[in-house]
Amino acid sequence: MRTGWILAAACAALLLSSAPAPAKTLVYCSEGSPENFNPMLNTTGTTFTANRPVYGRLTEFRYGTTEVEPGLAESWEVADGGRGITFHLRHNVRWHANKNFRPTRDFNADDVLFSFERQWQDSNPYHKVSGGGYDYFNDMGLPGLLAGIDRIDDHTIRFRLKQPQAPFLANLAMDFAAIQSKEYADALLRLGRPELIDQEPVGTGPFEFVAYQKDSTIRYRAFKDFWGDKAKIDTLVFSIAKDPAVRLAKLRANECQIAPYPNPADLPSIRADNNLQLLSQPGLNIGYLAFNNLKAPYTDRRVRQAINLAIDKPSILTAIYQGAGQPAKNLIPPTLWSYNDAVPDWPYDPARARALLAEAGFPDGFETTLWAMPVQRPYNPDARRMAELIQADLAKIGIKASIVSYEWGEYRKRVQNAEHGTALLGWTGDNGDPDNFFTPLAGCDAARIGGGSASKWCNPAFEALIRQAAASTDPAERTKLYEQAQMIMHAEAPFFLIAHSVVFLPVRKEVSGIRMSPLGVMRFDKVDLK
Amino acid sequence: MLRFLLRRIGLIVPTFIGVTFLSFMLIRLVPGDPIEVRVGEHGIAPARLAELRHEFGLDQPLWKQFLDYERGVVTGGLGVSVVTREPVWNEFVTLFPATLELSFCAISLALLVGLPLGVIAAVKRGSVFDYGLMGLSITGASMPIFWWGLMIILVFSVTLGWTPVSGRISDMYYVEPWTGFMLIDSWFSDDKGAFASAVSHLILPAIVLGTQPLAVVARMTRSAMLDVLGEDYIRTARAKGLGEGRVVVVHALRNAAIPVVTVVGLQVGALLGGAILTETIFSWPGVGHWLVESIQRRDYPVLQGGTLLVATLVILVNLGVDMMYGFLNPRIRR
Numbered sequence: 001m002r003t004g005w006i007l008a009a010a011c012a013a014l015l016l017s018s019a020p021a022p023a024k025t026l027v028y029c030s031e032g033s034p035e036n037f038n039p040m041l042n043t044t045g046t047t048f049t050a051n052r053p054v055y056g057r058l059t060e061f062r063y064g065t066t067e068v069e070p071g072l073a074e075s076w077e078v079a080d081g082g083r084g085i086t087f088h089l090r091h092n093v094r095w096h097a098n099k100n101f102r103p104t105r106d107f108n109a110d111d112v113l114f115s116f117e118r119q120w121q122d123s124n125p126y127h128k129v130s131g132g133g134y135d136y137f138n139d140m141g142l143p144g145l146l147a148g149i150d151r152i153d154d155h156t157i158r159f160r161l162k163q164p165q166a167p168f169l170a171n172l173a174m175d176f177a178a179i180q181s182k183e184y185a186d187a188l189l190r191l192g193r194p195e196l197i198d199q200e201p202v203g204t205g206p207f208e209f210v211a212y213q214k215d216s217t218i219r220y221r222a223f224k225d226f227w228g229d230k231a232k233i234d235t236l237v238f239s240i241a242k243d244p245a246v247r248l249a250k251l252r253a254n255e256c257q258i259a260p261y262p263n264p265a266d267l268p269s270i271r272a273d274n275n276l277q278l279l280s281q282p283g284l285n286i287g288y289l290a291f292n293n294l295k296a297p298y299t300d301r302r303v304r305q306a307i308n309l310a311i312d313k314p315s316i317l318t319a320i321y322q323g324a325g326q327p328a329k330n331l332i333p334p335t336l337w338s339y340n341d342a343v344p345d346w347p348y349d350p351a352r353a354r355a356l357l358a359e360a361g362f363p364d365g366f367e368t369t370l371w372a373m374p375v376q377r378p379y380n381p382d383a384r385r386m387a388e389l390i391q392a393d394l395a396k397i398g399i400k401a402s403i404v405s406y407e408w409g410e411y412r413k414r415v416q417n418a419e420h421g422t423a424l425l426g427w428t429g430d431n432g433d434p435d436n437f438f439t440p441l442a443g444c445d446a447a448r449i450g451g452g453s454a455s456k457w458c459n460p461a462f463e464a465l466i467r468q469a470a471a472s473t474d475p476a477e478r479t480k481l482y483e484q485a486q487m488i489m490h491a492e493a494p495f496f497l498i499a500h501s502v503v504f505l506p507v508r509k510e511v512s513g514i515r516m517s518p519l520g521v522m523r524f525d526k527v528d529l530k
Numbered sequence: 531m532l533r534f535l536l537r538r539i540g541l542i543v544p545t546f547i548g549v550t551f552l553s554f555m556l557i558r559l560v561p562g563d564p565i566e567v568r569v570g571e572h573g574i575a576p577a578r579l580a581e582l583r584h585e586f587g588l589d590q591p592l593w594k595q596f597l598d599y600e601r602g603v604v605t606g607g608l609g610v611s612v613v614t615r616e617p618v619w620n621e622f623v624t625l626f627p628a629t630l631e632l633s634f635c636a637i638s639l640a641l642l643v644g645l646p647l648g649v650i651a652a653v654k655r656g657s658v659f660d661y662g663l664m665g666l667s668i669t670g671a672s673m674p675i676f677w678w679g680l681m682i683i684l685v686f687s688v689t690l691g692w693t694p695v696s697g698r699i700s701d702m703y704y705v706e707p708w709t710g711f712m713l714i715d716s717w718f719s720d721d722k723g724a725f726a727s728a729v730s731h732l733i734l735p736a737i738v739l740g741t742q743p744l745a746v747v748a749r750m751t752r753s754a755m756l757d758v759l760g761e762d763y764i765r766t767a768r769a770k771g772l773g774e775g776r777v778v779v780v781h782a783l784r785n786a787a788i789p790v791v792t793v794v795g796l797q798v799g800a801l802l803g804g805a806i807l808t809e810t811i812f813s814w815p816g817v818g819h820w821l822v823e824s825i826q827r828r829d830y831p832v833l834q835g836g837t838l839l840v841a842t843l844v845i846l847v848n849l850g851v852d853m854m855y856g857f858l859n860p861r862i863r864r
Binding site: 210214250 | 561563582683695698700810819
């Protein structure tokens with residue numbers, strides 16, 4: 001009898017649960033939970049995507065590109081040889097409201113000053129709130145770059161830099177440069193709960209934060225007073241599902257309309273499904289094998305070139321990336337401006353490789369170490385297996401490579417200290433500026449012992465070009481300089497460049513207006529449901 | 531009785547020390563510490579690394595870290611999550627109702643279905659039904675939860691479209707978490723369809739989590755019933771001319787239920803273990819899901835505190851079962 005009641009209740013529930021949906025709701029199957037609601041404090045894409053709907057920045061990346069366009073700053077002027085940048089702030093930009101806060105004024109220069117000083121100055125009352133630790137602000141070198149920020153009037157603010165830096169405008173479009181409300185911060189201080197600023201966010205973005213249920217859902221609603229084009233949907237929901245198989249099942253059942261990070265094995269069935277579309281683009285990343293240019297025999301260019309000729313790149317792409325990789329010939333991915341397509345790739349040519357090695361004085365090859373990362377990274381799904389394939393290719397030209405691995409933290413530290421012969425590693429870009437690849441990976445500063453570069457390569461001609469490009473604010477000139485730099489890098493071969501991994505995004509066919517960002521952060525304000 | 535109780539409680543202290551020690555040591559044997567594991571290719575400035583290590587006490591020798599942790603446990607402080615910087619206790623309290631709700635439904639399912647099945651199998655001993663049921667229960671008890679969960683999602687949610695894939699309620703509804711129990715909160719919500727949606731979301735995870743206890747309950751009921759049905763007082767009852775239904779339900783099942791209740795109590799530990807997997811598959815925002823995440827993030831305070839709280843629960847339930855058993859069966863009190 002009781003069983004009967006349960007069955008009856010279950011059937012009733014099923015019938016009722018198919019009730020019609022109110023307004024236009026877009027559900028995004030998020031791959032994880034955000035750490036909190038302040039992108040200044042975090043470095044993960046999951047947290048950035050959860051914060052993008054809420055916050056605005058002075059500059060923005062144009063939808064689906066890495067180009068910089070005006071955001072909360074309507075326009076700007078560069079003066080003093082690139083050392084002074086004056087921003088003219090947008091008028092009539094409204095702040096979101098919540099149960100603890102009703103804004104009494106619009107966005108102004110005080111908010112910009114507060115948001116940067118919070119990250120920069122120990123004396124700011126919010127500097128230590130939520131544990132402090134502004135990793136991106138520090139990683140992008142802002143403490144060493146900023147000389148001062150001057151509030152000129154309510155809608156004008158000037159950043160003074162210690163030296164000119166062209167990528168600065170792109171840095172301001174990054175997630176860590178989100179603008180928080182000073183008025184909200186002050187109100188929370190009076191309330192004695194400053195940490196709420198990072199848990200119940202107030203921003204100027206296209207969506208207002210409604211609620212977060214830990215590990216379950218985040219809800220937003222379209223902000224009706226948003227200064228720009230209003231969002232096409234009314235409600236945005238993040239449904240958190242960590243398992244890729246479950247995300248795909250939810251997408252198929254139309255419980256969500258966008259489900260990122262599919263299992264590579266599921267790609268063929270997603271393509272075959274008429275209810276789904278599969279978007280893809282090369283990620284803003286590079287996976288490579290770095291030669292330790294401080295150690296013989298890698299000080300000899302011919303040895304580096306020989307290895308570039310000896311490794312069968314297409315086989316690696318098939319075996320390791322399984323179709324989710326694009327062969328790399330430049331350090332930067334093709335989605336980045338200034339990518340030089342005229343650079344040729346090294347062909348697979350073991351005979352020529354052997355000849356080059358002989359010419360360099362190693363007719364019988366040599367012994368070396370081949371380091372493989374212990375972790376899966378976006379640019380390298382399986383470093384260990386990749387190392388085995390490379391090892392086999394190198395053996396064919398007489399190079400005996402022994403595979404070495406350490407725990408991830410230890411691995412990075414030892415590579416930075418140049419203990420390796422060759423090492424697999426890679427990079428994921430931050431701000432869509434070519435400088436963000438060339439300087440940390442191949443600049444002379446990073447090549448010192450303990451610096452971030454794995455190749456430890458320092459080439460004066462290359463260095464001069466990238467320095468000149470970083471100091472210029474003219475995109476056309478910078479493009480030309482980076483194109484030349486890529487030619488030098490190809491000839492000098494400090495890396496064996498492997499691949500840019502391809503990022504896939506399965507979405508329902510009802511979804512329109514969606515564009516993947518090369519920076520890997522989702523945006524929902526232009527997305528619509530048919 | 532008092533001595534029995536004291537002895538049982540005395541055993542709890544070493545169990546707690548063992549649990550805290552194991553949860554403390556095991557995660558530290560996994561390579562990568564909470565700070566390093568979150569650092570990408572950028573690396574981290576040595577000064578910042580030292581600052582964070584100091585903040586979470588990771589720069590102290592292991593024995594000191596352990597003593598500090600024990601002191602925290604005794605004084606009621608479980609620490610703060612390395613990732614979210616929320617107190618571990620607050621996170622546990624937010625998430626635990628979801629786990630409790632799921633476990634309660636799973637165990638109810640196991641009892642409501644398992645008991646009658648076990649009784650029927652015992653009464654029809656040796657029949658096709660009996661053999662079939664026992665075969666199924668072995669399958670149920672040995673089925674890996676991960677596989678079973680994904681299969682059931684594929685069949686009922688994706689192919690047939692009868693039930694939702696995952697989560698606690700449809701994303702169309704927003705229910706204010708007053709009690710944290712979705713069935714209760716959605717019942718009192720203004721959205722009329724919310725409760726039905728919550729029920730439909732519970733069906734699959736409750737079946738998956740309830741399968742193993744169901745199999746155990748069915749087998750246990752069957753064997754306990756078989757023992758009881760052979761007793762003299764059953765023969766007496768039949769000889770009195772009582773109907774077979776009355777004999778089975780009133781005279782036999784009452785007595786057979788004692789070992790079954792004990793087994794159900796002991797299943798609580800297994801149930802919480804199963805909840806970890808079930809919650810992961812169904813994106814069920816409970817304690818299990820939270821603990822798995824904390825391992826991946828090497829969130830030491832969450833893992834230690836969470837394990838301790840779950841272990842406490844299992845210990846308390848087992849103590850309760852032991853006491854009840856001692857109460858029911860005077861022979862073990864000595």
